[in-house]
Amino acid sequence: MNNDERICSIALTLCPGIGHIGAKRLIDGIGSAAGVFSQRKELPELLPGVSPTIVTALDNPAAFLRAEHEMEFVEKNRLTCLTLKDEAYPSRLRECEDAPIVLFFKGHTDFNCLRVINMVGTRNATEYGKQFCVDFLRDLSSHYPDVLVVSGLAYGIDIHAHRAALANNLSTVAVLAHGLDRIYPYVHRKTAIDMLDNGGLLTEFLTETNPDRHNFVSRNRIVAGMTDATIVVESASKGGSLITADLAVDYHRDCFAVPGRISDASSRGCNLLIQDNKAALIQSAEDFIKAMGWTHEEKLAKPEGIQRNLFLELTGEEEFVIRILTRQGDLHINALVVETDIPINRMISLLFELEMKGVVKALVGGVYHLLGY
Structure with missing residues (x-):
């Protein structure tokens, strides 16, 4: 079995009956496209809801032949093949449930x-x-x-x-x-x-x-x-x-x-x-x-040194968000997702909790401002 993540990702898109959402869920659940194929027989036990039909669809040598042919084109034409595991993959897109598991790019x-x-x-x-x-x-x-x-x-x-x-x-x-x-x-x-x-x-x-x-x-x-x-x-x-x-x-x-x-x-x-x-x-x-909320002139004044309330309990993720806002100033929620690599749904919950604790304030247009606390 080929363990090249790019080839496995391409091959996964060619397996019938799986689709965008199904493919991404398999990768999110197992950790990689290569792992999905190598552990395909154990998938029903590892991931509840995976049917024997999916296991059969993954046993697909023709998909790998086509994927290898595609990678030959990519390498010959100096293209970039991005999988969900690549740092350069669009992080905003990665958070979407139906994000493509592989992208092809030419440019800079x-x-x-x-x-x-x-x-x-x-x-x-x-x-x-x-x-x-x-x-x-x-x-x-x-x-x-x-x-x-x-x-x-x-x-x-x-x-x-x-x-x-x-x-x-x-x-x-x-x-x-x-x-x-x-x-x-x-x-x-x-x-x-x-x-x-x-x-x-x-x-x-x-x-x-x-x-x-x-x-x-x-x-x-x-x-x-x-x-x-x-x-x-x-x-x-x-x-x-x-x-x-x-x-x-x-x-x-x-x-x-x-x-x-x-x-x-x-x-x-x-x-x-x-x-x-x-x-x-x-x-x-x-x-x-x-x-x-991109305009610098309308940012609210922020104290130079913010003293933590000793009685305020924050999680590690909340502390991380605060550090980003302290360093960079007001940020849009999507920019926070990019900077922290925290999924958008999780980020929404974190920011809500921080608002309830009086640590951040939501501005117009999905921008968040750090308050003194």
Whole structure:
């Protein structure tokens, strides 16, 4: 049995009847994809709920042959294959229940930088939407030149977000709905190549995978899951960007929408997101920065030396969160997850407990401020 974690992870995606959630649960339960295969016969005893059907599906030599073929392509083309166990894997995405267990990447960027956003929208972008991308990323880059901008390389808002990011020297990543043996749409090839030096191309799909319709829906969960915030610039009343927005809400991420005239078809989706309280209204980078709690000027004054109340009992994890906030100042919950490597659901509980103890205060936009205690 091959014990290369990358090959085992790829092979696991090729075993029928397991799926994204099932594969991740197996790895989380056993500790590695290699362990899932090597202990497949013991899985029903080790992990309650694993059926004999799953054990049979894992006995799949053809999956390993295909995985080895894929790794040959990865190595020949100097791609990066990221598994859930790799430190460079997007940590925000790792916390999602349906996170892909393996990703393929070409380019240069840090998926785990402090600030990661996505900008998505209609393929039929208007001049209003295109100009918003330009103005927003120009202004955002002047405050935070280290922001990573994620989108989908599609026609319309996606490609304009990528190009505006490049124009302002921001790292930008396109999440694809196919393998890295092709670029779709082909007319965006030059932009895709330009992104490789500061950003790149990311996918969960193997080579020879066509950009079929259902792959775009699957792709959207990666876009939403690997970022702190989703920004819908323009959208009709139905579309992929609304799916991304819904996923962001499900993942407990911030979601924003750019408003438009009620008569404009390209703004109906954004207006509905705002009306339904699924997204906050933003009109500028300044609005977004304030909503995310990124603005330094509005930080509350913090005492230089915080004295611990001797009677306050804190767990080791709570102490760790406090040390991070003491060192870095106010942070968004997703940044805390990245800095501490504590799962998002656990972090929510920790911050709630710290609020109840009067140690931290929740600010606007999911940002947490350390109080004196």
